[in-house]
Amino acid sequence: MPTRGAVLTSDDEQALAAKTASDVLGLARRAEATGFSSVWVGDSVLAKPRHEPLSTLAAVASETEAVDLGTAVYLPDLRNPVHVAHQAATVDQLSGGRLRLGVGVGIGPDVEAEYANLDRTFRERGARTNELLEIVTELWNGDAVDYNGEYYDLEDASIGFEPVGEVPIYVASAAFDPSDGFPRSIEERLATHGDGWLPIGFGPEQYRDGFGEIAALLEESGRSSDTFRKAIYLDVVIDEDESRAIETARSFYERYYPAWPTLSDDQIRDKGAFGPIETVRETIDAYEAAGVETIAVRFTTDAQRKQLRTFAPLVG
Structure with a gap:
């Protein structure tokens, strides 16, 4: 859902309120009615101004009945772990157990300034995120927590209630060569806290190889990969003219990520599926063949409703 896009395309608070009602809450209702199994929101506090994700999902929970509610992705290290546990458990309770927590740490100079x-x-965000997730999952168990770590100390801490069920944690990662293995902090996150994988910028074959690395990592940790959730974050623009779809995406990236250099056509293609609906269908089929179960689609354009209508035949 375009929580960032609503901010970018609104000139004042009245316009933003209208955009939020239409392009966030309204699109969530439409996505559920269309047959999507989940809706997702991104996160940023300062680097890329947008609505706070868990508050947004609480609002979406009241507007929908069954669709899962996910973060793609949430940056928990920008908050206190007790707040993260409390807010996430609240959203899960309000939604009847529909929360899916995709977590990451963020990259880039704008994110570095945000952390500061x-x-x-x-530079410590990976290790600190892992410690935070350990605290959050302990708080979700409902017992009072005593914790003495490198970054956090808690004494007899309890949020007083639990989520409805197990809130799955999807570990995010950016593109890299799977044959090189995962960075150490992400390995630890996957093995210890992960219930699923939610990368961005991986082609289908890369995804298959990357999940093979995860399966081996889980086995080494005494865990089975059979129930590990397989997801991917995929940018999409549907247009009969591929060059026009790529140019639409390029314009979106330049506004969305002003610190990025201008992307080439091939760099944009690596981020998702751009062009006729048949091309998008083939891309999705390739990911499904690679084992992907959930595709979090971001339409990299201002024409959200038109893209959703065009994409609808692919849902199911």
Whole structure:
């Protein structure tokens, strides 16, 4: 859902309120009616201004009945772990157990500045996120927590209630060569806290190889990969003219990520599926053949409703 896009395309608070009602809550209702199994929101506090994700999902929960509610992705290290556990458990309760928590740490100079403004050390964000997730999952068990770690200390801490069920944690990762293995902090996150994988910028064959690495990692940790959830974050623009679809995406990226250099056509193609609906269908089929179960689609254009209508035949 375009929580960032609503902010980018609104000139004042009245316009933003209207965009939020239409392009966030309204599109969530339409996505559920169309047959989507889940809706997702992104996260940023300062680097890319947008609505706070868990508050947004609480609102979406009241507007929908069955669709799962996910973060793609949430940056928990920008918050206190007790707040993260409390807010997430609340959303899960309000939604009847529909929360799916995709988590990451963020990259780029704008995110580094964001961490600094929130009094967080950027280079320690991976290790600190892992410690935070350990605390969050302990708090979700309902017992009082005593914790003495490298970054956090808690004494007799309890949020007083539990989520409806197990809130699955999807571990995000950016593109890299799977044959090189995962970075150490992500390995630890996958093995210890992960219930699923939610990468971005992986082609279908890369995804298959990457999940093979995860399966081996889980086996080494005494866990089975059979129930590990397989997801991917995929950018999409549907247009009969591929060059026009790519140009639409390029314009979106330039506004959305002003710190990025201008992307080539091939760099944009690597981020998703752009062009006729048949091309998008073939891309989705290739991911499904690689084992992907959930595709979180982001339409990299301002024409959200038109893209949703065009994409609808692919849902199911």
